[in-house]
Amino acid sequence: MGFLGYPRPDGSVGVRNYVGVISTVGCANDVAHWIARQIKGTAPFLHQAGCGQLQPDLEIATRTLISIGQNPNLAGVLLVSLGCEGVDADRIEREIAATGRPVKKVVVQKAGATVALNEGLLIAQALVSEASQIKQQEFDDSHLVIGVKCGGSDTTSGLASNPAVGATCDIALDNGGTCIFGETTEFLGAEHILARRAVSKSVADKIFNIVANMEKRARASGGDMRGGNPSAGNIAGGLTTIEEKSLGAIVKSGTRPIQDVYNYGERVQGKGLFIVDSPGREPEFLTALAAAGTQVILFSTGLGVPQGFPFVPVIKVTGNPVTFQRLPDHIDMLVEMTAVKGSGLKATGQGIYQEVLAVASGKQTKAEILGYGNFSGLYTLGPIV
Numbered sequence: 117m118g119f120l121g122y123p124r125p126d127g128s129v130g131v132r133n134y135v136g137v138i139s140t141v142g143c144a145n146d147v148a149h150w151i152a153r154q155i156k157g158t159a160p161f162l163h164q165a166g167c168g169q170l171q172p173d174l175e176i177a178t179r180t181l182i183s184i185g186q187n188p189n190l191a192g193v194l195l196v197s198l199g200c201e202g203v204d205a206d207r208i209e210r211e212i213a214a215t216g217r218p219v220k221k222v223v224v225q226k227a228g229a230t231v232a233l234n235e236g237l238l239i240a241q242a243l244v245s246e247a248s249q250i251k252q253q254e255f256d257d258s259h260l261v262i263g264v265k266c267g268g269s270d271t272t273s274g275l276a277s278n279p280a281v282g283a284t285c286d287i288a289l290d291n292g293g294t295c296i297f298g299e300t301t302e303f304l305g306a307e308h309i310l311a312r313r314a315v316s317k318s319v320a321d322k323i324f325n326i327v328a329n330m331e332k333r334a335r336a337s338g339g340d341m342r343g344g345n346p347s348a349g350n351i352a353g354g355l356t357t358i359e360e361k362s363l364g365a366i367v368k369s370g371t372r373p374i375q376d377v378y379n380y381g382e383r384v385q386g387k388g389l390f391i392v393d394s395p396g397r398e399p400e401f402l403t404a405l406a407a408a409g410t411q412v413i414l415f416s417t418g419l420g421v422p423q424g425f426p427f428v429p430v431i432k433v434t435g436n437p438v439t440f441q442r443l444p445d446h447i448d449m450l451v452e453m454t455a456v457k458g459s460g461l462k463a464t465g466q467g468i469y470q471e472v473l474a475v476a477s478g479k480q481t482k483a484e485i486l487g488y489g490n491f492s493g494l495y496t497l498g499p500i501v
Contacts, residue, residue: 117256117257117291117473118254118255118256118257118473119131119254119255119257119259119260119473119476119477120252120253120254120255120476120477120478121252121253121255121259121411121476121477122188122191122250122251122252122253123250123253124188124191124215124216124217125215125216125217126186126215126216126217128188128215128259128409129188129255129259129411130187130188130189130190130191130411131188131189131411131412131429131475131476131477131478132159132189132411132427132428132429133157133189133191133247133248133250134157134158134159134189134190134191134247134426134427135155135157135158135159135190135191135192135193135194135240135243135244135247136158136159136160136161136184136185136187136190136192136193136194136426136427137151137152137155137158137159137160137161137193137194137196137236137240138160138161138181138184138185138193138194138195138196139160139161139162139163139166139196140166140181140195140196140197140198140201140203140205140208141165141166141167141197141198141201141202141203142162142163142164142165142166142167143166143167143198143201143224144196144197144198144201144224145162145163145164146229147196147222147224147229147232147233147236148160148161148162148196148236149162149490150233151194151196151233151236151237151240152240152490154237155237155240155241155244156244157244157247157248158194158240158243158244159190159426159427160426160490161181161184161426161427161492162490162491162492163177163403163492163493163494164493164494165177165180165203165494165496166181166201166202166203167198167200167201167202167203168202168500168501169202169496169498169499169500169501170498170499170501172497172498173496173497173498174202174203176379176380176381176494176495176496176497177202177203177381177494177496178203178204178207178208179381179382180380180381180403180404180407180494181203181208181494182207182208182211182212183381183382183383183406183407183408183409184403184406184407185208185211185212185219186211186212186215186217186383186409187406187407187409187410187427187428188261188409188411189411189427189428190217190427191217191243191246191247191250192217192218192219192220192243192244192246192247193212193217193218193219193220193243194219194220194221194222194236194239194240194243195208195209195212195219195220195221195222196221196222196224196232196236197221197222197223197224198223198224198225199223199224199225199226200225205221209221218243218246220239220243222235222236222239252477252478256291256292257288257291257292257293257473258291258292258293258387259293260288260291260293260294260411260412260472260473260476261293261294261295261296261384261408261409261410261411261412262284262285262288262293262294262295262296262410262411262412262413262414262472263295263296263297263402263405263406263408263410263412263413263414263428264281264285264295264296264297264368264369264413264414264416265297265299265368265398265401265402265405265413265414265415265416265430266278266281266299266302266365266368266415266416266417267396267398267415267416267417267421267423268417268418268419268420268421269361269364269365269416269417269418269419270418270419270436271418272418272434272435272436272453273364273365273416273417273418273435274360274361274363274364274365274367275364275435275453275456276435276436276451276452276453276455276456277416277417277418277433277434277435277436277451278364278365278367278368278416278435279367279368279456279461280416280433280435280451280455280456280461280464280465280468281368281414281416281433281465281468282367282368282369282370282371282465283370283456283461283462283464283465283466283468284370284414284465284466284468284469284472285297285368285369285370285372285389286370286371286372286465287462287465287466287469288469288472289370289372289388289389290372292387293387294384294386294387294388294389294390295369295370295388295389295390296384296389296390296391296392296405296408296409296410297368297369297389297390297391297392298391298392298393298394298401298404298405299365299394299395299396299401300326300327300330300391300393300394300395300396301330301395301396302361302362302365302366302396303323303326303327303362303365303366304327304330304331304359304362305357305359305362305363306359306362306363306365306366307323307324307327308324309363309366310323310366310369310374310391311323311324313371313372313373313374314373314374315373315374315375315376319374319375319376319377322376322377322391323374323377323391326377326391326393330393333497368414368416369389370389372388372389373388373389374389374390374391375388375389375390376390376391377390377391377392377393378390378391378392378393378408379392379393380392380393380394380404380407380495381404381407382407382408383407383408383409384408384409390408392404392405392408394495395495397493398421398423398493399423399491399492399493400493400494400495401495402423402424402425402428402430402489402492403425403492403493403494403495404495405425405428406425406427406428410428411428411476412428412429412430412431412472412475412476413425413428413429413430413431414431414433414468414472415430415431415432415433416433416434416435417432417433417434417439417447418434418435418436418439419436419439420432420434420436420439420442420443420446420447421446422443422446422483422486422488423483423488423489424481424483424484424486424488424489425483425489425492426489426490426492429475429480429481429483429484430481430483430484430489431448431449431468431471431472431475431481432446432447432448432449432481432482432483433447433448433449433450433451433468434447434449434450434451435450435451435452435453435456437450437452445482445486446482446483446486446488447482448471448481448482449467449468449471451464451468
């Protein structure tokens with residue numbers, strides 16, 4: 117089959133050809149936003165991290181920003197720095213540049229926001245012009261890197277859309293591609309099932325450890341995962357316990373072996389099925405998938421959620437016909453409940469896989485057409501200081 121993509125100097129393949137305008141700290145968001153708003157062909161990455169954090173969180177933010185800048189859908193990167201941020205802006209610039217893509221930086225504190233804006237506009241324009249010379253080429257399916265997410269779950273999620281997305285993952289993996297999932301908060305009560313699919317005991321231990329650590333963080337904050345998950349929307353959609361939600365959530369990863377577990381913000385290396393330790397909330401988790409190197413994201417939803425991502429196309433799949441009819445501007449595909457029974461599951465997965473290939477070759481998703489998804493999140497663990 118194959119798809120049309122953009123070759124990158126590091127050997128990866130993009131399915132979009134943006135210049136990323138990446139703020140290195142929340143204080144520089146406005147300038148990054150202004151630049152991206154005015155220059156066609158750019159995509160912003162805005163967040164609230166990068167300063168006023170403890171060192172472990174600054175390291176998470178730094179590695180995430182590096183990995184975001186290395187995403188294959190970016191042909192070049194313009195960093196917008198404040199100048200006194202806690203993250204290492206020079207390291208971010210250096211490590212993104214190591215992939216062979218052009219990287220430039222403007223610093224707001226050098227001469228103010230107006231000067232940084234004007235300088236950034238000219239740089240972004242030049243980077244977009246350079247990127248426009250990269251032509252699409254045909255690549256086989258082994259170059260696909262698909263992210264998988266579920267959100268706004270109801271009873272149809274675990275019965276229809278999640279299994280269908282899982283079948284799609286199996287097809288992608290059987291064709292030599294890569295799939296990445298996470299949402300550690302939604303492994304609770306089902307982690308032993310995932311651990312059985314690990315390729316080794318050490319990988320199984322990692323799965324148990326990330327769940328245990330997530331629960332410890334919740335308890336240390338005076339909370340209990342069982343009290344905050346399922347969400348009010350999940351409960352309204354018919355889900356009753358976190359274990360029930362988890363059993364429906366993990367099937368979106370399909371049935372193939374799990375190769376390894378990565379930390380939040382790390383770029384996945386190799387081919388196969390991988391986990392990224394991450395929260396379930398959309399802005400932070402979509403960032404984790406982009407940082408991991410995904411080109412396309414499959415997002416299963418029951419109640420319907422609108423989020424996209426600035427430079428990674430997000431395909432919304434639902435098994436709820438009411439949601440599909442109510443939210444035609446957000447939902448890309450409907451999976452009929454009867455279609456995923458028995459042998460129909462693989463055929464449904466194949467249909468979604470064809471949509472992935474079409475989007476990878478340039479078809480726009482509903483979120484892309486709306487421009488919904490310009491404001492992202494970046495997950496950190498500790499307090500703001």
